[in-house]
Amino acid sequence: MAVFYKAVKIKTPLSKNGKTEMYYPRVANRRKENLRDIAERISDMSSFNRSDVIGVLEAFTQLIPQLLKDNSSVELGDLGTFSLHISAEGVDSEELVTRHRIKKSTIAFRPGKRVKQDIARVDYRKIPKK
Template sequence: MAVKYKAVKMNSPLKKEGRREQYYPRVAGREKKNLRDIAESISQTSSFSTIDVIGVLEAFTSKIPHFLKDNCSVELGDLGTFSLHISGEGVDDPEQINASKIKSVKMAFRPSTRIKQDLNKVGFRKIKK
């Protein structure tokens, strides 16, 4: 397995260098895997049918937002943890903070140490434009 990448011209974040544009590596040729693809892959390496796996994954998918909205982080063992993060409008007095000051809600994912270590072993292959 290798992650495909290509060179992409972008503005340099370091303007002091005197260069405006530089080339940076970016992941390319990414393929999507949907729930059914994942379920079929799991069923090939287990005693569960694709339909059984799809049912569990669908139920699992519907439960994550439920737990996040119930003020929980969702820890998935060696996969990682989902949690909610909010950002909002700043005020001078903490008494002025209320729900109307919250401007956005985002779901974050923090991969586990095992996943991070596994991803550090990824191979790369450059593709042509």
């Protein structure tokens, strides 16, 4: 398995060497795997049928947001941890900090040690120019 990348020109106004555009590698040709694709793969590598796996994954998909809204971080073993984070306006005193200062919430994912180690061994391949 390999991750393919291409060179992309990006404007960099704060470049150290004075150049305004530089090339950076960016992941390319990414495929999407949906819930059914994943269920099929899990079914192929286990004794569970695809329908059972889909049912579990659908329940899992519904449960994660509920747990996050219940002020829980969701640790999934070697996979990693989901947690809720907020962005807000800064104010001058603690008394002025209210829920109305919160502008948005996001879900953060911190990969587990094993996932990080597996990803560290990615084989990168540049897409040839046409």
